[in-house]
Amino acid sequence: MTVSSPPRVLTVAGSDSGGGAGIQADLKTMLALGVHGMSVIAAVTAQNSLGVQGYWELPPEAVRAQLDSVLGDIGAQAVKTGMLASAVLVETVAEVLAGVEAPVVVDPVGVSKHGDALLAPEAVETVKSRLLPVATVVTPNLWEVAQLTGVKVEEEKDMGRAAEAVLALGPTWALIKGGHLPGAPVDLLTDGDREFRFTAERHDNRHTHGTGCTLASAIASHLALGADVPSAVERAKEYVTGAIAHGFALGGGIGPVDHAWRQRR
Numbered sequence: 001m002t003v004s005s006p007p008r009v010l011t012v013a014g015s016d017s018g019g020g021a022g023i024q025a026d027l028k029t030m031l032a033l034g035v036h037g038m039s040v041i042a043a044v045t046a047q048n049s050l051g052v053q054g055y056w057e058l059p060p061e062a063v064r065a066q067l068d069s070v071l072g073d074i075g076a077q078a079v080k081t082g083m084l085a086s087a088v089l090v091e092t093v094a095e096v097l098a099g100v101e102a103p104v105v106v107d108p109v110g111v112s113k114h115g116d117a118l119l120a121p122e123a124v125e126t127v128k129s130r131l132l133p134v135a136t137v138v139t140p141n142l143w144e145v146a147q148l149t150g151v152k153v154e155e156e157k158d159m160g161r162a163a164e165a166v167l168a169l170g171p172t173w174a175l176i177k178g179g180h181l182p183g184a185p186v187d188l189l190t191d192g193d194r195e196f197r198f199t200a201e202r203h204d205n206r207h208t209h210g211t212g213c214t215l216a217s218a219i220a221s222h223l224a225l226g227a228d229v230p231s232a233v234e235r236a237k238e239y240v241t242g243a244i245a246h247g248f249a250l251g252g253g254i255g256p257v258d259h260a261w262r263q264r265r
Contacts, residue, residue: 007035007224010070011217012063012093013082013109014043014055014118020256021047021112021210022082028259029217033239035224037217038074040066042093043085045118049209049251052116057085060092067096076102077224080216081131083109087123094130103136103223106171107216108144124148133170137229139216140166141177156181159188160195167192173229175219177212189233196230200241207247207255214257215240 009030016022023039030037042063045055070076079102084090097104108127110119119127128148132138142153142162149165151158159176166174172191179185189196218236219229227235239262246258258264 005036007077007221007226008038008074009035009217009220009224010038010040010076010079011082011220012040012042012067012079012084013107013213014045014085015041016045016047016210018048018209018251018256020049020250021213025210025213025256025259026080026082026217029214029239030221032259032262033218033221033225035077035221038070038076040070042089043083043118045083047112049253049255051253052112052118055085055118057089060088063089064092064096067093071096071100076100078103078105078220080105080107080220082107082213082216083118084127084131085118085123086120087126090123090126090131094126094134097131097134103220103229104134105216105220105223106131106135106138107212108132108138108140108148109212110144110147128169132166135171136223137173137175137219137233138166138171139175139177139212139219141212142180145176153178153181156183156186159186160190163188163190164192175233177215179211187233187237189230191229194230196233198234198237200237201245203241203245205244205247207249207257208244209247209254209256211240211244211257214243214259
């Protein structure tokens, strides 16, 4: 009997030793959603539920070798980027992805859930000039919107202006995540012509480590499965909302979302 291969999704991100975010969260999400996850590790963090104690970038030649190895042989139906740490790694990844036909979901990771910096300040301009122009979808939270564009979102009506500023940097779609605003969470997705708003129930659960990584990976997974961007975001939102609802305590700080919540029901 011949077994067909599932769609393939590649994550380019940092390793989270605590398993709640980064490469580990990405691969768990991909498995849960029925795609084959592959990884290019850009940095290694010493990280637990209390925070990030340190991180170390891989040499650019090691990152490029991983990219060439996977894309040159296996290929991918979608790519997701997360923590890239430095300007030279952003440049390395952007250069390779500019030649990839698969959709690219960029999570412009700048800071961890605990407030620890994960992107060198000088790399922000490189993200704007090199990485965002190759993105099919970029998924900034409100802090990342301000970091990338200078636009501060203080209420829902500001999200449209923020999306315009992000789209001006080159991605095809911008998903502005409004989870840190008061009230019911609202995310805004737009390509400049079409606009979609996604709402969800706010769950009273502090264990939300890995939310951004999980959402971006879920979007990439659904794109690989054949969904268009609005449908991929809608399905990803449903998955991550359930993962947040089932987030669990781990260690002495903020625990992770539950990537296997559907399997545990």
